[in-house]
Amino acid sequence: MKGRFAPSPSGRMHAGNIYAALVAWLVAHAQGGTIVLRIEDLDQERSKAEYCEAILRDFAWLGLTWDEGPFYQHDRIGDYDEAFHWLSSHDMLYPCFCTRAEIAANAVRAPHFGEKRVYAGTCRKLSSEEVGRLMRLKKPSWRVKVPHEEISFIDGVYGRYTQNLALECGDFLVRRADGASAYQLAVVLDDADEGIDSIVRGVDLLPSTPQQLWLRRLVRPEVDDPQYAHVPLLVSSDGKRLAKRDHDASIDELKTRYKTAAGVIGHIAFAGGLIPNDEPIMPEELRSHFSLLSYSDSISGKIALPWAS
Ligand code: GLU
Numbered sequence: 001m002k003g004r005f006a007p008s009p010s011g012r013m014h015a016g017n018i019y020a021a022l023v024a025w026l027v028a029h030a031q032g033g034t035i036v037l038r039i040e041d042l043d044q045e046r047s048k049a050e051y052c053e054a055i056l057r058d059f060a061w062l063g064l065t066w067d068e069g070p071f072y073q074h075d076r077i078g079d080y081d082e083a084f085h086w087l088s089s090h091d092m093l094y095p096c097f098c099t100r101a102e103i104a105a106n107a108v109r110a111p112h113f114g115e116k117r118v119y120a121g122t123c124r125k126l127s128s129e130e131v132g133r134l135m136r137l138k139k140p141s142w143r144v145k146v147p148h149e150e151i152s153f154i155d156g157v158y159g160r161y162t163q164n165l166a167l168e169c170g171d172f173l174v175r176r177a178d179g180a181s182a183y184q185l186a187v188v189l190d191d192a193d194e195g196i197d198s199i200v201r202g203v204d205l206l207p208s209t210p211q212q213l214w215l216r217r218l219v220r221p222e223v224d225d226p227q228y229a230h231v232p233l234l235v236s237s238d239g240k241r242l243a244k245r246d247h248d249a250s251i252d253e254l255k256t257r258y259k260t261a262a263g264v265i266g267h268i269a270f271a272g273g274l275i276p277n278d279e280p281i282m283p284e285e286l287r288s289h290f291s292l293l294s295y296s297d298s299i300s301g302k303i304a305l306p307w308a309s
Helices: 015-030 049-062 073-089 100-106 128-137 183-193 203-219 244-248 251-258 261-271 283-287 292-299
Strands: 002-005 034-039 068-072 093-096 141-144 150-155 159-164 172-175 198-202 227-231
Touching (some): 002 198, 015 034, 015 198, 015 292, 034 049, 073 172, 159 203, 172 183, 261 283
Antiparallel strands (some): 093 141, 141 172
């Protein structure tokens, strides 16, 4: 069992990503597994070396240890390009010239969930003459053509989750107009190539999972599907979001309030339904009591999909 931390060094850590990392660490370690640390620094404008150093320091301080890495996405650009060219040579891609405003104006709402805006497929319909003309005016981004296919998987926390890619996802970006690989392609290749078989992360990425599974099966058919568990936002028994203040709290605020690493972990573990009382505890001590099954049982009923609220 190999899990991962995949932080983006675009800011300081906060309670939400510490919680996701803690559960990822527990899921891997409860099964005798290991953790890979991957720094998702594709977004060059927002990624900063100082955030990256702070993330490494904070994980170490919190006792959230890793066994491999850090691996940096900026070292993997050749691999992303190779997959991009493979997709292109299989006629799976098309250039997209839409501006952000056009995408938003034309987007179709997913029929069953409000979570996603589906690209209308505007540029998929362009003739080759139009593409040639637009290419001279502007650098396009690139989208992959998704099929009319239902992708379904069992999430370790939510249970079955299904999406029709054409209706509920739409053709999605694999390369940005500045030439950088898009998150969806990079994360799929990294997870597969780093041998990750347990993906634990925030529920905001649950709607991205069907497209990642589909793309992974396409570009890395030899690798099995990983197991997913999406960590919820927490709500109190009256249905209101619990501790929004905590969810948004930066690590510095948490350090000031809870003093020690055990204090911070204990508070997050309590808010996240891992322990009954708000008491200092380290990941190492939590590990012996943890199982994904009892965790998901204990939090069901306290969880809400963020787009449903
Ligand atoms: N880098 C993303 C983040 O920090 C996580 C991506 C993932 O877990 O797939 O939110």
